[in-house]
Amino acid sequence: MTGNVAVLDPAATPAPTITPDQLALIRTTIAKGATDDELRLFLFDCARQGVHPLDKLIHFTKRSGRYTPITSIDFMRIRAAQTGDCAGIDDAVFAGDPKTPSFAASVTVWRIVQGQRCAFTATARWNEYKPDQDFMWQKMPHGQLGKCAEALALRRGFPQELADLHTFEELDHDREAQPSTKRVVQRASEKAVGGAVVAGPAVAGDQVTAFRTVKEVRSFGKNQANFAVVLDGDPTEYTTKDGKLAAELGQFKGTDHKVYVSFRRVGGEYILDSFRIAD
Numbered sequence: 228m229t230g231n232v233a234v235l236d237p238a239a240t241p242a243p244t245i246t247p248d249q250l251a252l253i254r255t256t257i258a259k260g261a262t263d264d265e266l267r268l269f270l271f272d273c274a275r276q277g278v279h280p281l282d283k284l285i286h287f288t289k290r291s292g293r294y295t296p297i298t299s300i301d302f303m304r305i306r307a308a309q310t311g312d313c314a315g316i317d318d319a320v321f322a323g324d325p326k327t328p329s330f331a332a333s334v335t336v337w338r339i340v341q342g343q344r345c346a347f348t349a350t351a352r353w354n355e356y357k358p359d360q361d362f363m364w365q366k367m368p369h370g371q372l373g374k375c376a377e378a379l380a381l382r383r384g385f386p387q388e389l390a391d392l393h394t395f396e397e398l399d400h401d402r403e404a405q406p407s408t409k410r411v412v413q414r415a416s417e418k419a420v421g422g423a424v425v426a427g428p429a430v431a432g433d434q435v436t437a438f439r440t441v442k443e444v445r446s447f448g449k450n451q452a453n454f455a456v457v458l459d460g461d462p463t464e465y466t467t468k469d470g471k472l473a474a475e476l477g478q479f480k481g482t483d484h485k486v487y488v489s490f491r492r493v494g495g496e497y498i499l500d501s502f503r504i505a506d
Contacts, residue, residue, distance in 0.1 A: 319373035349379030
């Protein structure tokens with residue numbers, strides 16, 4: 228999905244300069260595991276949109292073993308607004324019973340075309356987008372499906388500006404499966420203690436994973452730009468500078484939902500890389 232993504236105005240949105248130090252950081256953090264060709268494609272996608280990779284407006288992900296750029300609905304709105312032709316986005320209109328196959332969301336995006344205000348409407352259906360691991364979809368079905376419909380409508384109204392850009396919600400159903408790793412983590416991380424099953428850090432290849440519920444997520448340090456994650460019954464304190472990742476984990480604070488937290492040991496610190504919800 229790395230098609231010809233057009234920059235609105237190359238003079239107004241020049242490709243940001245990436246220093247060697249920043250490139251090294253990109254390789255080890257936001258584009259971890261990327262091949263040289265995949266990294267070049269990712270940098271190319273960012274450059275054509277005039278954003279710096281470390282701004283995290285376009286994300287490096289892999290879907291079905293292939294590099295796929297993903298963005299947020301906010302970035303798509305920004306791109307549409309920057310054309311000067313966006314004439315409004317209507318609230319989503321819902322049909323059918325929530326969380327059932329009949330559930331659908333429709334959004335209309337308005338654009339000025341040759342002086343006329345034109346409507347571009349798109350519909351997203353529950354059974355086409357809901358993923359198997361669907362905590363947020365069960366918690367906020369209208370919000371998740373509404374974002375999918377809005378992204379569809381925005382691409383329909385602004386095809387050149389948003390070509391091949393998709394949101395996280397649109398591709399939730401197409402997460403890259405890792406069944407073999409999952410089985411290794413489950414076997415290694417669950418241990419019987421006093422008749423109860425508890426979880427401790429486990430190793431699957433080079434990945435270190437903890438399997439627990441989320442006890443606390445808090446910010447700390449200068450400008451509160453660092454985040455600490457504490458899991459129930461786990462003495463390890465995991466840290467990250469990724470505010471979005473911390474916010475997503477914070478949604479599970481105090482719930483019964485267990486998560487797989489992947490981290491790296493750096494000296495005496497445990498740097499949080501990613502997490503996923505347990506089935």
